[in-house]
Amino acid sequence: MVEIEIDGNIVKANPGEMLIAVTDRESISVPRFCYHKKLSIAANCRMCLVDVEGAPKAQPACSTPIAEGMKIHTRNEKAKASQKAVMEFLLINHPLDCPICDQGGECELQDVAMEYGSDVSRFSEGKRIVGDSDIGALIQTDMTRCIHCTRCIRFGTEVAGIMEMGATGRGEDLKIEPFLTEGIQSELSGNMIDVCPVGALTSKPFRYELRTWQMNAVSNVARHDLVGSNIYTQTYKGKVKRIVARDNESVNETWISDRDRFSYEGLSHENRLLTPQIKVAGKWQEAEWNVALDFAIRGLANNVFNSHQSDQLGALASNTASLEEFHLLQKILREVGSENIDHRLNVKDHNNTISLESNIKLSGLEGIDHALIIGSNLRLEQPMINHRLRKATLAGATVDVVNVMAFDFNYRLNSENIVAPNQTAATLAGVLKSILQSNHKEIPDYLNEVEISDTAAQLADQLLQSENSVIVLGEHLINNPQASSVANLVSEIANQTNSTTLNVTATGNSMAANLAGFVPGKGGLDVNAMLDADLKAYILLDVYPHYDFHNSIKAIDALNSNDTFVISLNSFKDEAVSEYSDVMLPIASFYETPSSHVNVEGAVQSYSAAVSAPSDAKPAWKVLKVLADLLELPGFHYSNCAQVTSEVSHQRQKQRVNEESVDLTVKRGINVIWQKSPYAIDALLRHSASLQDTKIGQLNNASMNKATAKKLELEKGDEYLGIPVIVNDTVANNCVFVNANHSTQIGGHL
């Protein structure tokens, strides 16, 4: 630390840090446009010029390193004159159309201009007008307002990892634009809106809606992935109007994914379920809440309780529910004596599940020196986790990947190994054996026959060489015929190499479901077993069968069974739901109810409702509480949601350790890996029109290599189970990778 003087005050600072970091820390306001604490320094706007004693010219605070004894004036005549000069230059070609600009009220230029701009313009030449091109569904451009700070370009190259925006031309004609008009592709693109200091890049869905000062902002947490990014939900007259990032260094830093930013659009979709409905003699009728709830209770009594068959009741929930909702629903089930509880709807074989604990912090991911990613298109699955890994790679970390095909990573991979799912376990067994050999450890019997491929040896070497590695298990593992073996092998490999592990196989709020114990207990049935057992009654929490189940056809059949009474709590209408349900209860969606998200670190983040649910829809935690009361169950005396939260959040999450031995037999046949588009993983996302309109939202294809296509007698343009075929020679042999929105067609084919 050295001492410097700023505006006459002695301030401590680190030698070499930039002056603006010091003034920001000391709350001394220095105007700036190009500087952004998370981006590289460009020093191009020149707004931050200050007077450094001894320097003949004013110096930019953003790029002037601190040295002992510096004397700085941020607002003396010289500094002010430079700042005013720059402000005038910025404004001469700026349209000054604040009254019709979406940034009005939150525009950095407007704010600074108030202080530094002179009101009489000396500029009497014609202003520059810049044409706009359509850059996609999420970002609206108005480039005449652009002040060329290049924050958006730097965001792309430095954070999103793809250079999409650039500055073309030169001089006065310099234009910030993307190349070709395919639109912006990044899964983090919306952050450009946040970093743009003016109204050049604004939210397309939000366009012309409102001014910031008209809105309320509620601190919320996004629920679409395992991070729980912190956001502000901005509302107006009871409606969510926009979502922007909220800083939280340990969670999402300053960024949020497009998925978290734009999903709110679904809240006002016409498909919202708005009133309770009951099915009488095969016909739906709208009903008052008390009538509908009575109807539900009577149905349960008739089908289950009156005959003392509590084990005929099942509860299923999708991974979108809140911690409190998971907790209350499992509590009801357990109080009435049923252990038939499950949220792992998309798992094929519950004897083959993934039990692997994550034991690394999000921020810790930045400090790793090596990552082994298995079965994941991580960028699209967990954008913010991928971002942390990308930062690690920029600092020198290496990344190896084992995947069914090549995906578009936004960092350099050390090796990309294409391995069919049915050989993943064998490959990892080779890795483990190689590691054990290197460590001069005894080789257990089950590895005796295993051969160590070059790939395995290389992967093992990397793990052995690194000091701080992480092994990431991704979503594709869910479809793996040997998922549990893979997880067990990974756990052992991590043990042997002191690696940490990160399990992102299930997303959304799945960690909350685990924490709440929303899985079958002793004697209970898992989802597939329930469907097979033809249970007499179900309570379903925000379940959409076409999307959520591994085998949707079988699930819908089972739920449609004549003597099954189904109570559905849903936030959106759904045809299949209305077919198999007997009662439909409209519930609040994200941001409409107090709730908690549990992220991959196990951090419970609670937040209150930003708006209330539309029409008759009610927060599910309340509905479940009332249901419990009507069932006269003890222990449901909650007067607010926070009481539920505190009851559950102290629980220690237990992983069910899979005792099964490792299975290394290679299962023959075509392997199909099916992954939902990242913008289709929950109902809210599926109803966000803008997200669906993006390249990512429209992912809908079945990739296979030439040989596999030939075997299946398909070619490009054909359909595989109704999904367009893409021939891509990076796909492992005998595998089909399907990236599509729902599972209906795939049905029982996995």
Added chain:
Amino acid sequence: MNEVCFKNLDQENPWSLATYEANGGYSVWKKILKGEFTPEQIIAELKTSGLRGRGGAGFPTGLKWSFMPRNADMQKYVVCNSDEGEPGTCKDRDILRYNPHSVIEGMAIGGFVMNATVGYNYIRGEFMEPFYRFEDALKEAYDAGLLGENIDGSSVSFDLYSHLGAGAYICGEETALLESLEGKKGQPRFKPPFPANIGLYGKPTTINNTESFASVPDILAQGGQWFADIGVENSGGCKLFSVTGHVNQPANFEVPMGIPFKDLLEMAGGIREGRKLKAVIPGGSSTPVLTAEAAMAMTMDYDGIEKAGSMLGAGSVIIMDDSTCMVAALTRLAHFYYDESCGQCTPCREGTGWLYRVLKRIMDGNGKANDIDLLLGVQDNILGNTICALGDAAAMPVESFLRNFREEFEYYIEHGKSMVENNG
């Protein structure tokens, strides 16, 4: 005259290796290869010589070379700036055409001194004839075993390549040049860090002008003191001056620093018949313009020109006689900077266009009474506030033209036409 960069100018095939060697070329380099010269000695000689950078800023070359972290354990680079684009400047082109080996030897020596084993000569894209000459010379040098790895069994290695620009004046600015060499658009980097620490591909790099490099071999062959004695205090040696404009014999002259301007004018054949000297831009379009009186009293060295109110710059002497409309001349220069601004920093991007438009308006007969104050205000707001010196370069002519020839501007604004009759 013509003692260093141009010393073989009047010989046959001055550009050939044979001619160069016949005049003592590569003797210094060979000494180095034999281990008879140390980097410290070379830097000391250069400091003694008083050689200052010929690219415009006039920074002492010996001092610059001593800044390189020569012992740092990483690749280092030397880069020659042959982007020559400053209006009025055309000396480097002739060095490349007529004495390319002096540049090669100078760069090789620099490489040795700074422990940089790779060099690039950045040649402006339009200079195809000089480029081919330079390439031929490179080939000769490689064939003669003067370049490459462990040259002639020594432990000295130096590889040299040429790189072509593609039309952008700003790439003459050294950090823009580095960006361009890296395959990007030529936008200057802010400093610090300086190229000596983080330069080409992020590695320590030294950049010098063509003439600076070309002067080095002779300085070392004949001694720093010899060179210093040619010139005057603070301005060692001789320098190439490109005398252009309204003179009878425009040409490049290599003359001792400190010669009177009027002698130089005479060498260039003087002012055209029947005309009178009106104004002189002594160092290239970026340097302030001088009146005839100030110019005639000036000596051609750093201090002499500064005393007269301008700068030596790249030694590009633009002569204007009394047929010149100063409004038109300034408008043309303003257009140049407007056209060539890279666009990244606000004052230059917005200010150069503003200056040009106001001047253009005056030229079109639509000048306003307060336009002179406006021009002065705008140039002052650019001055000192930009990332690189192009901003200053655009501002300074405006200030000096208005200061020295204000009445011409007032007249034009008032009458909508030039004060100079039958100008041209």
Added chain:
Amino acid sequence: MISDQAKKQIEAWVAKYPKGQQSSAVMEALKIVQAENDNMLTSETIQAVADYLDMPGIAADEVATFYENYNHKPVGKYTIRFCHNISCMLNGADDLIVHLENKLGVKTGEVTPNGLINVKKVECLGACVGAPMFQIGDQYYENLTADKIDEIVDGLQ
């Protein structure tokens, strides 16, 4: 889109730069590709160069639009690049440009109807001692007069 011949030329440039710095060759690569595509660049050719050098398309586009020697609109077989900067101006360049325009029957920026020639006013080409001057292809023509211009232009075909 990039001929084998062009690829060979590009490779010769790539070889000058350190491994992994192949994008240093982008300026020359764009020129080479422009030369074999009617002296003009399009989004497609720029993207092709970017792909070939393994750099983002927009980065190549930035270069292609920053430097003056790339064309984005149709030009003639010969572009006469006429310097109109200070030294040339002082030596009568403006009148000579008008002379050339009249002779060709097109203004600067336009292409002669037979597609042969277009005239472009450019900034200083670094040959001020030979003012007035222009450039055609690789070659400089200096100390121009109206007669000399006529002769040079008449020789173009």
